[in-house]
Amino acid sequence: MKNRLLILTKGELQRLTKYNVTTISFVVAVVWFLLLFFIDDIDIFSSMLPFIVIVDATMLAVIFIGAIMFFEKTESTISSMLVTPVKNSDLILSKAISNTIHTTMSTLL
Known part of the structure; x- marks a missing residue:
């Protein structure tokens, strides 16, 4: 099961890259960085940083x-998923894991 889940998660991460979700996430991280970079007041910066992290995540x-x-x-992906020998719980878990990895990486940027 772990091997199958690893393959499904890797496929989901590749799909995120294929749909340019990773690129858009990087662009948004750069925008947040530039916004924070040009704030001179430390009080405004310290109040904006938690807000940006929560909103981004x-x-x-x-x-x-x-x-x-x-x-x-x-792409009619649902039709092809219905005929695969993979359990629905594995598909959902792989999507959750890949989105968690992607959101964590986006937040860390």
């Missing part, structure tokens, strides 16, 4: 899930 995750659902619907 939560809202981008929601947007990524929506984008992934849209791309999977346009």
Whole structure:
């Protein structure tokens, strides 16, 4: 099961790259960095930093899930997933793991 889950998670991460979700995440991280870079007041900076981390982690995750659902619907991925010998729980777990990895990397940037 671990090998199958690793393969599914790797495929999900490749799909995120294919749909340019990773690129958009990097661009948003650069925008956040530039926003914080030009703040001179330390009080404003210290109050904005937790806000940006929370917004980046939560809202981008929601947007990524929506984008992934849209791309999977346009490519009819659901039809092909129904005939695979993989359990639905493994598919859902691999999607959750890949989105967690992607969101963590985006937040760390």
